[in-house]
Amino acid sequence: MAKKKSNKNLLKATRELLEEYLEKTSKDKEIEYPEDTVKIDDLDKQETLTRIYEITDRILKKIAASGRPTIELPSRS
Incomplete structure (x- = not known):
């Protein structure tokens, strides 16, 4: 015990x-974020979903135009 x-x-x-x-x-x-970075915590649910849909639409348009998916990632340096 x-x-x-x-x-x-x-x-x-x-x-x-x-x-x-x-x-x-x-x-x-x-944490230091890049200038154009928006924290999800700062957005309400609807604004967050709207931005996700916009990004998804841009990716789909790039795939339709070029046949290949591409995503531009910022440099980490």
Whole structure:
């Protein structure tokens, strides 16, 4: 019985340390997005769906025009 209680205490302490670490590291990092990037969090549901449909339509038009799907990805450097 004492071993189970000890394991529960260790798990609780480990969980608390992990949560503390995650909070600390998430506050330290600020992500820099490219200029024309829009966070989905900033959009409502309808606007998000509209943008997804627009992108999908552009991809389908490119496929119809060239016969090959192409997506332009920004440079990561």
